[in-house]
Amino acid sequence: MEDRRQAHEYYYLYSSLDQGRPQQHHPELPRAVVTNAYSSHQPARYAYARAQSPPSPPAEEPPKPSLPSISSLLGIAAGERANLESVHQAQMHQQQQQQQEQELVQRHRHQTGVLLQQQEIPMNRSYAAEIVDVAKTTLPPTPPMRPDSAIVDHQSPATSMQSPVSAPPYYLGSALNNMEPHEQRVVTTQLAKRHSVPSQPSGSPYSTSPYGSSPGAQSTTSFYSPDGRLFNSNGPYHQRPLPTNFPPPTPVALSPPNTSTPFQHHHYIGSSSQAGFPQSQGRYICPTCNKAFSRPSSLRIHSHSHTGEKPFKCPHLGCGKAFSVRSNMKRHERGCHAADNIDSNVSTVTTVSAA
DNA sequence: AGCTCTGTTCAC
DNA sequence: GTGAACAGAGC
Numbered sequence: 001m002e003d004r005r006q007a008h009e010y011y012y013l014y015s016s017l018d019q020g021r022p023q024q025h026h027p028e029l030p031r032a033v034v035t036n037a038y039s040s041h042q043p044a045r046y047a048y049a050r051a052q053s054p055p056s057p058p059a060e061e062p063p064k065p066s067l068p069s070i071s072s073l074l075g076i077a078a079g080e081r082a083n084l085e086s087v088h089q090a091q092m093h094q095q096q097q098q099q100q101e102q103e104l105v106q107r108h109r110h111q112t113g114v115l116l117q118q119q120e121i122p123m124n125r126s127y128a129a130e131i132v133d134v135a136k137t138t139l140p141p142t143p144p145m146r147p148d149s150a151i152v153d154h155q156s157p158a159t160s161m162q163s164p165v166s167a168p169p170y171y172l173g174s175a176l177n178n179m180e181p182h183e184q185r186v187v188t189t190q191l192a193k194r195h196s197v198p199s200q201p202s203g204s205p206y207s208t209s210p211y212g213s214s215p216g217a218q219s220t221t222s223f224y225s226p227d228g229r230l231f232n233s234n235g236p237y238h239q240r241p242l243p244t245n246f247p248p249p250t251p252v253a254l255s256p257p258n259t260s261t262p263f264q265h266h267h268y269i270g271s272s273s274q275a276g277f278p279q280s281q282g283r284y285i286c287p288t289c290n291k292a293f294s295r296p297s298s299l300r301i302h303s304h305s306h307t308g309e310k311p312f313k314c315p316h317l318g319c320g321k322a323f324s325v326r327s328n329m330k331r332h333e334r335g336c337h338a339a340d341n342i343d344s345n346v347s348t349v350t351t352v353s354a355a
Numbered sequence: 356a357g358c359t360c361t362g363t364t365c366a367c
Numbered sequence: 368g369t370g371a372a373c374a375g376a377g378c
Contacts, residue, residue: 291372297359298372305371321369327361328369335368357378364373 301325 284299285292288306293299304310304324312329313322316337323329 293372295358295373300359302371323369325369325371327363328371330361331363332369359376359378361376362374365371367368367370 283292283294284296286299286302286306288303291302293302301324308324310322310324312324312326314320314329314332314337316333319337321329321332323332
């Protein structure tokens with residue numbers, strides 16, 4: 001059985017390699033590679049999951065008097081996958097060892113006339129699974145998505161980080177997040193820190209406005225959209241008047257993040273499947289977590305929580321702390337550098353008076 | 356009217 | 368102590 005299982009795994013490795021699929025994510029791979037690996041790996045994993053489960057006959061399929069012989073099944077499979085014959089030959093040795101057992105089973109079947117699918121299927125599950133996979137390699141695998149998922153834009157990395165099973169009910173009244181904030185932070189900040197930091201404003205670490213005189217205008221850079229597809233005109237986030245019936249985040253989330261940034265996936269708000277959305281929740285939706293804000297500035301500040309961007313740096317020497325919110329930085333100053341402030345004020349006064 | 360800035364508040 | 372969201376003030 002061990003050999004059989006290994007052969008099965010080899011097949012997946014084989015088929016994946018045939019399609020140029022990386023089998024594992026490498027933590028050091030560039031994100032593009034990782035996402036591609038993720039996206040391309042998903043169908044294979046899905047097929048594997050399908051193969052692992054025992055093949056359940058279609059409901060409309062009438063009971064057959066007998067199952068096709070293993071040799072015929074193997075013959076079909078071998079006709080399409082000649083490269084597995086060697087593996088099968090190795091498995092045949094294993095079969096020969098079980099020949100006695102099978103003979104007993106068949107003898108029992110002959111005596112009782114009862115279909116012994118229960119005995120046969122598990123015994124040859126790996127073969128059947130491979131056959132299923134052969135079919136799946138020829139046919140596009142059905143993505144494990146909910147039927148009601150309205151995929152307007154498959155590029156939804158943020159939602160894609162969500163587990164399909166653990167997708168919570170979506171209620172705008174309670175939360176627009178389709179992913180827990182700490183999860184977002186863990187995932188998105190890691191990704192964003194790796195790729196967005198070079199794009200951060202490289203000006204003065206601390207000024208009256210880290211965004212410049214016009215934060216909104218500053219934010220119109222392609223910081224969140226390397227492909228320049230979405231945000232170059234309106235900034236990192238769309239000002240999107242919410243439809244009266246705002247839809248729940250769909251399992252678009254499940255679609256693999258095949259884009260390079262976590263901020264390109266606010267197209268999943270389809271016009272078809274729309275649920276009620278209270279205007280009081282705000283019109284500005286975070287494309288990452290679907291959280292709604294009433295003000296664009298609030299959304300922009302909120303975006304820092306995803307990007308990890310902390311444009312407000314403590315001006316005090318020796319304090320390298322940075323904050324995503326200016327008021328938080330000020331609070332930090334008041335709390336931690338109160339004495340320094342007094343000293344600096346005194347020194348400032350003295351210098352001014354001296355001047 | 357709509358925006359940003361700022362302070363306040365809550366949660367961890 | 369810090370992150371994050373909200374609401375008022377001002378432009």
